[in-house]
Each structure stands twice: as structure tokens, then as C-alpha cells.
Amino acid sequence: MLLEVEKVTKGFPAAEGDRVRVLEGADLLLDAGESVAILGPSGSGKSTLLNLVGALERPDSGRIRVSGTDLTALDPDALAAYRNGTVGFVFQLHHLLPQCSVWENVLVPALAAPGRVTDEVEKRAARLLEAVGLGHRRAHRPGALSGGERQRAAVARALINRPRLLLADEPTGALDRRTATGLVDLLLELNRTEGLGLVVVTHAPEVARRMQRVFEIVDGRLVETRIPGDA
Numbered sequence: 016m017l018l019e020v021e022k023v024t025k026g027f028p029a030a031e032g033d034r035v036r037v038l039e040g041a042d043l044l045l046d047a048g049e050s051v052a053i054l055g056p057s058g059s060g061k062s063t064l065l066n067l068v069g070a071l072e073r074p075d076s077g078r079i080r081v082s083g084t085d086l087t088a089l090d091p092d093a094l095a096a097y098r099n100g101t102v103g104f105v106f107q108l109h110h111l112l113p114q115c116s117v118w119e120n121v122l123v124p125a126l127a128a129p130g131r132v133t134d135e136v137e138k139r140a141a142r143l144l145e146a147v148g149l150g151h152r153r154a155h156r157p158g159a160l161s162g163g164e165r166q167r168a169a170v171a172r173a174l175i176n177r178p179r180l181l182l183a184d185e186p187t188g189a190l191d192r193r194t195a196t197g198l199v200d201l202l203l204e205l206n207r208t209e210g211l212g213l214v215v216v217t218h219a220p221e222v223a224r225r226m227q228r229v230f231e232i233v234d235g236r237l238v239e240t241r242i243p244g245d246a
């Protein structure tokens with residue numbers, strides 16, 4: 016099993032010693048080559064869930080395993096390797112480095128990886144940028160890109176190290192429908208050809224329905240659902 020989320024709870028400190036309870040027993044299983052969409056209203060815990068699976072935060076209780084390994088058991092080196100190599104993260108806010116070009120931004124995760132930037136890595140970067148429609152924008156800095164172009168650059172960056180699991184937080188939020196379709200095409204192609212597991216947070220029904228399964232966060236739990244209007 017690629018990803019096992021078991022009875023995960025997570026809350027945050029609130030005013031006057033209270034705690035906001037966000038996740039209250041979230042469960043999710045994902046095999047290699049599977050894809051899920053995560054829906055849920057604003058504030059329901061979608062980004063929190065991705066942050067936990069991406070090992071950016073720790074659950075209060077419960078367990079998260081990736082390829083059988085409990086994330087809380089990783090030492091700092093293994094954790095860094097996990098964040099840089101095993102998972103690809105597309106943040107809700109893209110977090111591109113403003114001083115670097117698009118091309119450099121895409122290659123940054125490869126700089127920290129064992130093999131460094133080989134010809135093959137550069138070929139993959141070029142292919143990913145073509146696939147997201149930014150082949151002609153390589154030399155631009157993020158500040159010179161539109162919101163949707165930044166989002167697409169962030170997707171290319173998340174995929175450069177051939178992750179096994181992609182965690183994407185509204186990757187098409189700033190895209191028109193046609194550009195969004197092209198981006199989802201790329202994710203599904205890698206899902207097929209590289210067995211990339213996909214966890215895609217989205218508000219867009221046309222994106223969600225292309226994933227194999229759809230979950231909604233309801234009262235802190237993940238409930239399998241259908242897109243309204245689908246058979």
C-alpha cells in the first residue's frame with residue numbers, strides 16, 4: 016500500500032487555551048497508481064491533511080504510513096529524503112523562489128537529490144514545462160508570470176524528482192477550464208506510466224470526477240462520495 020492514513024486527528028491551538036479540532040479520525044488508503052480527489056468546504060481540513068501526509072506537520076494521534084513506513088518514525092535525514100524525493104507537493108500558494116527563473120525553480124528539488132542535475136533530469140524538466148505549457152517561459156521569474164502560470168510551474172517542480180505520491184492542493188484553482196484539463200491530463204499520464212499516486216484537493220467537479228475515487232471531509236473525517244450530478 017502506497018499510503019495509509021489511519022484514525023488521524025489534528026487540531027490547532029485557538030484563543031484562550033481552546034483547540035480547534037480539524038481532523039477527527041481521518042482514514043484513507045491509496046495504492047500506487049491510484050488517484051483520489053479530496054473535496055470539502057473552506058476550513059474543513061484539506062490542506063491540513065496534505066501537510067500531514069507531506070510530513071510538514073505531525074498528527075496529534077493516529078498513524079500515517081507511506082510504503083509501509085510510519086512517517087513519525089523517520090529520522091531527520093530520512094524525513095528530508097521523504098519530503099524531497101518520495102512526495103511531490105503542490106502548495107495551495109505556489110511557494111516558488113522569486114529570485115530564480117522558472118527553469119531554476121523546477122530544478123531546485125533535483126539539486127538536493129542524490130544524482131543531482133543530470134542530462135536526464137534536464138530532459139524531464141523540459142518535458143514537464145512543455146507539458147504544462149511553459150516551454151516558452153523558462154527564463155522568466157515567478158513575478159513575471161500570471162497566477163496560473165506560477166501554479167503550473169509549481170506542478171512541474173513537484174514532479175521533477177519522480178515522486179511516488181503527488182499531493183496537490185487545488186492545483187487548478189487559478190486555471191481556466193481548458194488549461195486545467197491539460198494539467199490533469201499530465202497528472203493522469205504520470206499516474207498511468209509511472210504509477211504516481213495522486214491526492215488532489217480541488218473545488219472543481221470536472222477535476223474531481225477524473226480521479227478514481229472522490230472523498231469529502233465531513234466533520235473531520237474522509238467520506239467517500241460522488242460528484243453531484245454524476246450517475
Ligand SMILES: Nc1ncnc2c1ncn2[C@@H]1O[C@H](COP(=O)(O)OP(=O)(O)OP(=O)(O)O)[C@@H](O)[C@H]1O
Binds near residue numbers: 058107
Ligand atoms: N497553523 C495553524 N494554526 C491554527 N489554526 C490552523 C492552522 N492551520 C490550519 N488551521 C485551521 O484549521 C482549519 C482547517 O484549515 P485548512 O487549511 O486545512 O482548511 P482547507 O480545507 O484547506 O480550507 P481552504 O479550502 O480554504 O483551503 C481552519 O479552521 C484553519 O483556521
Ligand SMILES: [Mg+2]
Binds near residue numbers: 107184
Ligand atoms: Mg486549503
